[in-house]
Amino acid sequence: MSDLDALYRELILDHSKHPQHFGLTDEGDAPAKVGTIGTSHQKNPVCGDEITLRARVDGETIADVQWEGRGCSISQASASMLADLVAEEGLSRAEALQLIEGFREALRSRGTLELDEEVYGDAAALSGVSKFSARVKCAMLAWVALEDAIAKA
Numbered sequence: 001m002s003d004l005d006a007l008y009r010e011l012i013l014d015h016s017k018h019p020q021h022f023g024l025t026d027e028g029d030a031p032a033k034v035g036t037i038g039t040s041h042q043k044n045p046v047c048g049d050e051i052t053l054r055a056r057v058d059g060e061t062i063a064d065v066q067w068e069g070r071g072c073s074i075s076q077a078s079a080s081m082l083a084d085l086v087a088e089e090g091l092s093r094a095e096a097l098q099l100i101e102g103f104r105e106a107l108r109s110r111g112t113l114e115l116d117e118e119v120y121g122d123a124a125a126l127s128g129v130s131k132f133s134a135r136v137k138c139a140m141l142a143w144v145a146l147e148d149a150i151a152k153a
Contacts, residue, residue, distance in 0.1 A: 038153030
């Protein structure tokens with residue numbers, strides 16, 4: 001295993017043990033917050049991973065992302081990395097959908113495409129998952145949930 005692979009593995013484990021933006025607050029708890037809310041629950045029936053993701057969209061900007069889930073370290077780390085990326089950047093709907101599509105393309109590439117760390121941040125560590133087709137759905141779960149939540153918001 002290369003030093004980079006070891007670093008990526010450590011980053012994935014860190015996000016799965018210390019998830020970012022984890023926990024769903026009740027939608028009625030924050031009446032002062034502006035925007036529409038979309039919630040999506042996704043499940044991988046093959047392995048049992050589950051993610052519930054809530055996105056608050058203010059106009060065309062994703063103002064907040066929260067999630068809860070259970071499953072393997074890849075699915076949980078991927079949700080944490082995605083929520084962190086979207087929350088930090090204040091992405092528009094279009095920008096988020098573009099990120100999701102790029103992530104999907106890289107993960108389906110079977111290792112031929114690498115995610116750009118400058119664009120994907122910590123989520124670039126998930127590039128190697130594309131070499132393991134059984135784990136692609138694990139990594140994609142939260143990204144599919146965000147795509148669905150944005151559509152519902």
